[in-house]
Amino acid sequence: MKWTYRIKNKIIASVSLLSLCVLVLISNYIDRNHTENVKNTIGTLYEDRLIAEGYIFKMSNEVFRIKEVLQADWGKTVKTDKIGTLNTNISEKNAAYQKTKLTAAEKSKAAELTTTLNRFMDTEIDQAQQKLKAADEALAILNELSVIQLEESKQIMNQAEKLYLSGKNSSEFVFAIIIIILLVLQAMVFASKTLKPTNRNMPHNLN
Template structure:
């Protein structure tokens, strides 16, 4: 085997090696995007949706106590619920929030503070100041509805990111196959090509 043939072989093998490494790095990047997207859907959307559901249950319990004028509820249970809500707020704040979600969540926290204040006023008024308490409960429930819609929207956005990454992996895999076939043919031509020397 002549030196020229050896160089041809080495160049052919190097071309294939570089192609495989390049497509591998692209595939790795796309798989990381899919992984991050799936983690985000779980940690920042599904878990948060569960927290929102728990908030809603506690707010509903407060509303039922208001409607039924449950003085025993305001004696002890309401303080327990307020503590649980504070723990849920801490858990919620540990997740990644979008700009819109951060704005709605801040408004939600302000409304919760107003709710606690209105509950004290409601108890002090001997359970007669229902309208303002109901109004703030409605606002809190509207915040929870908005937060829930944001989770759905963001979950869909993350799914689209995953889908695009998977589609890119499929496209690069197809391209890789075509380029490998082309390179294999090219390497064969380079190796087998033997120009006739003119006499």
């Protein structure tokens, strides 16, 4: 019944080869999918965190500069012009920051920041103490927003690391199965060789 064994081997070989092809395709899909996910995660880190942090840093810098102007021994007209320019810069940066992707905690703080900045910019230069107090409040809120950015960035990086490890483990698992299938096919090749009839020198019948 060697022919049944050979047919069985051919069926197993065909299924194994088909499985091998499917696994290669699955492995390729998993790799591309995880690569895209990691890419999107890194993109989120840049677009939603680093850019937002840049706006926060620039607003903080502008507020510090206004404090320096208020504390400088200049005339009121010079201070008004200088602070007016800085106020415009702050308003532009805040408007751009508000358009970034914000978490619930950030939205609450961002609204508080806008209110404080409006009060800060509406306060007359003659009311230096009140303006300086509003500036300190704005800086405190900006610092809290910066801390939130840092925490969110850490979470994004942790997510990216998990995605990377998940993709690595999946690829290793698929690779291990491919190796097993190749070993099975190799064993079948050796087994089929042992079943081949050997040529023997048959004695000639003498008449």
